Amino acid sequence: MANDRILEEARSGDGVAFDALLSPLLDPAFRLATVLLGDGAEAEDAVQEAAVKAWSRLKTFRGDRPAFKPWFFSVVANECRMARRRPWWRVIRLAEPDGRAGALPEEIAVTRLDLGQAISSLPAADRLALFVYFYLDLPLTEAARVMNVPVNTAKTRIYRAARRLRPGLAIEEAIDR
Amino acid sequence: MRDDIRRAFEDSTQAPHPALASSIRARILARPPRERRFHPVLALAGAAAALIVVLGAGLYLLPTGRGGGPHKPAGAANSPSAQPSPSAQPSPSLASSPSPTAATTDLGPFSCATVAGGLGGRVTMTEARVGTAPNYDRFVIQYDGPVPTFRVTIQPSTKFVQDPSGQPLTLQGSRGVLVRVEHGSGAPNYKGPTDMKPGYSGLKEARLVGDFEGVTQWGLGIAANSCVRVLILTGPDRLVVDVEQPG
Numbered sequence: 001m002a003n004d005r006i007l008e009e010a011r012s013g014d015g016v017a018f019d020a021l022l023s024p025l026l027d028p029a030f031r032l033a034t035v036l037l038g039d040g041a042e043a044e045d046a047v048q049e050a051a052v053k054a055w056s057r058l059k060t061f062r063g064d065r066p067a068f069k070p071w072f073f074s075v076v077a078n079e080c081r082m083a084r085r086r087p088w089w090r091v092i093r094l095a096e097p098d099g100r101a102g103a104l105p106e107e108i109a110v111t112r113l114d115l116g117q118a119i120s121s122l123p124a125a126d127r128l129a130l131f132v133y134f135y136l137d138l139p140l141t142e143a144a145r146v147m148n149v150p151v152n153t154a155k156t157r158i159y160r161a162a163r164r165l166r167p168g169l170a171i172e173e174a175i176d177r
Numbered sequence: 178m179r180d181d182i183r184r185a186f187e188d189s190t191q192a193p194h195p196a197l198a199s200s201i202r203a204r205i206l207a208r209p210p211r212e213r214r215f216h217p218v219l220a221l222a223g224a225a226a227a228l229i230v231v232l233g234a235g236l237y238l239l240p241t242g243r244g245g246g247p248h249k250p251a252g253a254a255n256s257p258s259a260q261p262s263p264s265a266q267p268s269p270s271l272a273s274s275p276s277p278t279a280a281t282t283d284l285g286p287f288s289c290a291t292v293a294g295g296l297g298g299r300v301t302m303t304e305a306r307v308g309t310a311p312n313y314d315r316f317v318i319q320y321d322g323p324v325p326t327f328r329v330t331i332q333p334s335t336k337f338v339q340d341p342s343g344q345p346l347t348l349q350g351s352r353g354v355l356v357r358v359e360h361g362s363g364a365p366n367y368k369g370p371t372d373m374k375p376g377y378s379g380l381k382e383a384r385l386v387g388d389f390e391g392v393t394q395w396g397l398g399i400a401a402n403s404c405v406r407v408l409i410l411t412g413p414d415r416l417v418v419d420v421e422q423p424g
Contacts, residue, residue: 015206022205023198030193035186041291044197048293051201055208115185134182166178 007065011058018055025069026051028136029076035131036080036124043080050079070142077128077146084124118165126161133158196288200407204294207324207409287313287404287421294409295326295358295416302363302393303413307375307383313406313419314380316397318358320414325361327416329354329407337396340387349374350381350398354405356418358393379403379420 009017026047033043033050054061054075061071119127125147132143133154144154300322308315332355335348363369363385371385379400387394399405400423408417 015208019202019205022201026198026201027192030197031186031190034190040191044193044290045293047193047197048201048204052204052208055205115181116189119182119185120189130182131186134179135186137183162178162182165182 004065007068018058021068022051022072025072029073031135032073032076032131033080035127036077037083042083046079046083047076050076053079070138070145073132073136073146074148077148115165122161122164125157126164129154129157129161194288194290195286196290196292199285200292200294203409207411208296284408284419285406287406287419289331289404291328291330292407293328294407295324298323298325299360300325300414302361302367304369305383305395306370307373307377307380309375309377312422314375314377314422316380316383316395316418316420318356318361318395318416320361320416323414324409324416326359328357329405329418331405335398337386340392340394341389346384346386346396348382348384348396348398351401352399352403354397354399354418356395356397356416358416360391361393362388362391363393364388379422
């Protein structure tokens, strides 16, 4: 297929082929970086650096054409993590609910239907989970790859993030595939 | 819920500026591929073009048998369609593409977004110069190796801070461009210009504002409302900043 040939040509060092692979992904990659970094200029820098790193590491990418997209988004997400200069575990710790079973931090409970503001107030790990699953529409396995966590962890994180936006949400409503 | 969240992300983010794609493209194509493979389609196109030129020259040189007409030198029939290149003539931004240079190559849009790129590594600045062409003025820094890491940022004023003295400096023009390059110093042998005031409509002044501890900074004074286009060219290695001329 033409798409597989482009990938092989890119792997062999053809920059024009790699650019053809990458171009359709720049818009969602930039939006991903904006969601994680909150700043357009930083997002541009992160996507640029991720593109160059992906180019230099392409030989280590063993997947087929459909797997290229989540692989590139994982490089972008990693670049954003480094740009934030904070380890992810610290962000996740802040996002964890308190010790009361079934309770969520009140400061991030959604009391009005302002979803965009609610999303922007979530920790970066939660924003990433929501973005890759609901906006990029990636299946769970690919979302987990971008988030750099096991599939079950990705599922829990997506569900937890969705519940912060809509308390009382059942997991079947949040994760429908 | 899925649609609500998707719409929320659509509303809170935006598409990237077109300059992002062209900047990435320039950086990718400026990096030497690990293995340069034979590109069959382009090679065939090149061979076909060469064959046509040779055949055309052969036919042109054959006697016409009709009283003859003036014979142009073979070199004219064989000359490529590209115009001769003065120093200010644009080269394509796809510097490592095997396609022949054409005088009408689209160099990409102007942008006021920050542009960063280049390869890590240590090279020496050998020349700096300015020029002008239809629609844009050009600032060029030439190196003895691949263009190193750089950042080009537009700022609202023409005020700069000299490095390492810390003294303020104001250039001609209405807004400024800071061209910051790492490990591309001219020291100790650079003898080229350090302050150029060409008086172009877009580019007013180009001045070396710092060359210290591995960081070289050039300040450009440009016209109000002008944006720039950044190119990495090879043969020789150059960092190029094109300044949009005011409409």
